[in-house]
Amino acid sequence: MRAGEIIDRCRTLAVLSEIPDGLLRTFLSPPMRQLHGLLREWMEAAGMRTAIDAAGNLRGLYPSSAETPRRLLIGSHVDTVPYAGAFDGVLGVLLAIALVDALGGRRLPFSIEVVAFSDEEGIRFGAPFLGSRALAGALDAALLGRRDADGISVEEAIRAFGLDPAALPEARLSRGVFAYIEFHIEQGPVLESLGLPLGVVTSIAGLSRLSVTFRGQANHAGTTPMHLRRDALAAAARWISLVDRYARATPRLAATVGALDVRPGAANIIPGEVRASLDVRHPDDAVRQRSTAVLLDDARRIAARCGVAAEWQSHVDLAATACDPWLVAALGRAVSAAGYPVHRMPSGAGHDAMILAWRIPAAMLFLRSPGGISHHPDETVHAADVEAALAAGAALLADLEQRQA
Numbered sequence: 173m174r175a176g177e178i179i180d181r182c183r184t185l186a187v188l189s190e191i192p193d194g195l196l197r198t199f200l201s202p203p204m205r206q207l208h209g210l211l212r213e214w215m216e217a218a219g220m221r222t223a224i225d226a227a228g229n230l231r232g233l234y235p236s237s238a239e240t241p242r243r244l245l246i247g248s249h250v251d252t253v254p255y256a257g258a259f260d261g262v263l264g265v266l267l268a269i270a271l272v273d274a275l276g277g278r279r280l281p282f283s284i285e286v287v288a289f290s291d292e293e294g295i296r297f298g299a300p301f302l303g304s305r306a307l308a309g310a311l312d313a314a315l316l317g318r319r320d321a322d323g324i325s326v327e328e329a330i331r332a333f334g335l336d337p338a339a340l341p342e343a344r345l346s347r348g349v350f351a352y353i354e355f356h357i358e359q360g361p362v363l364e365s366l367g368l369p370l371g372v373v374t375s376i377a378g379l380s381r382l383s384v385t386f387r388g389q390a391n392h393a394g395t396t397p398m399h400l401r402r403d404a405l406a407a408a409a410r411w412i413s414l415v416d417r418y419a420r421a422t423p424r425l426a427a428t429v430g431a432l433d434v435r436p437g438a439a440n441i442i443p444g445e446v447r448a449s450l451d452v453r454h455p456d457d458a459v460r461q462r463s464t465a466v467l468l469d470d471a472r473r474i475a476a477r478c479g480v481a482a483e484w485q486s487h488v489d490l491a492a493t494a495c496d497p498w499l500v501a502a503l504g505r506a507v508s509a510a511g512y513p514v515h516r517m518p519s520g521a522g523h524d525a526m527i528l529a530w531r532i533p534a535a536m537l538f539l540r541s542p543g544g545i546s547h548h549p550d551e552t553v554h555a556a557d558v559e560a561a562l563a564a565g566a567a568l569l570a571d572l573e574q575r576q577a
């Protein structure tokens with residue numbers, strides 16, 4: 173399978189959306205079922221047996237040459253952010269299928285399992301990595317009880333999709349899995365700026381995600397004098413500009429308020445309540461945690477000055493993750509054997525590899541993101557870079573085969 177066909181498949185899957193005017197595909201939503209149908213066909217055509225686990229991950233197994241528990245996992249996610257591009261996540265799954273397809277039925281001394289994770293972005297339930305957490309045995313009762321905007325819990329969503337939450341333990345990694353590899357677009361401008369097609373990921377930055385709620389008093393916008401208002405949005409706005417200023421002044425810190433829920437949300441009512449998201453990332457966990465604490469303290473201080481209350485809830489607190497040194501070296505050899513320069517780099521974005529790394533050696537290969545654009549419909553990928561990733565992937569399989577034979 174050539175790069176053009178992989179790209180076409182990504183574009184085909186990008187049509188499967190919950191919204192009419194763009195791509196949105198969340199955990200166990202109706203278009204996810206259509207996507208499973210197509211991916212299953214492609215996996216089976218490449219010689220894999222397919223199944224959907226209790227967390228809605230589609231898993232394709234390509235058997236080994238001899239009876240052995242040794243298994244290599246290759247995967248990425250197939251859920252998306254709202255108004256997403258066609259390649260974030262999905263490309264990694266299609267590259268994995270293409271690598272198996274390229275074996276043409278030839279068996280390796282280990283089996284290969286391709287995983288299409290049901291949730292990485294965390295859009296529907298405000299908690300990311302639901303799919304990979306199931307493999308790590310970390311989809312716990314608190315997560316299963318989380319509810320979406322319609323009040324449906326993760327557990328109920330699993331049942332509604334026709335799956336059985338009681339079978340979640342069976343979704344866990346099998347004992348013989350020796351490594352997890354993920355191909356993913358870089359989602360940033362670094363590789364493009366260096367003129368390189370591929371990047372070997374050495375570490376993944378830690379991540380804090382919270383919601384901060386400002387509570388004031390909703391009231392008539394015409395009759396309430398300015399000095400007697402308790403405007404939750406005015407307080408939130410002051411805090412948000414401070415978040416931006418603080419992050420700019422702190423080296424390598426990325427802090428974002430990306431979503432605001434303003435209530436009641438009418439032009440003639442003073443906002444009584446604002447819920448703001450806060451996303452904080454830094455390669456150093458201590459700096460990330462210290463910065464988050466400072467920003468929350470600022471929220472409380474600014475709120476008090478505006479006569480409103482501020483409180484928060486933490487949704488994600490993930491430590492920075494180092495990729496497995498042996499796998500990083502193997503990926504480096506593979507990229508080099510395929511004839512491409514080896515560039516090692518950290519990932520600023522979170523990925524399923526972070527969760528798998530709790531249990532097994534994990535590493536990632538980035539593909540250049542043209543224009544550095546991702547989480548946007550203009551997200552794309554160069555066909556030549558997809559060819560490079562395929563060649564590196566094939567070289568990696570050959571390297572692992574040699575060392576395991």
Ligand SMILES: [Zn+2]
Pocket residue numbers: 249260261292356
């Ligand atoms: Zn992604």
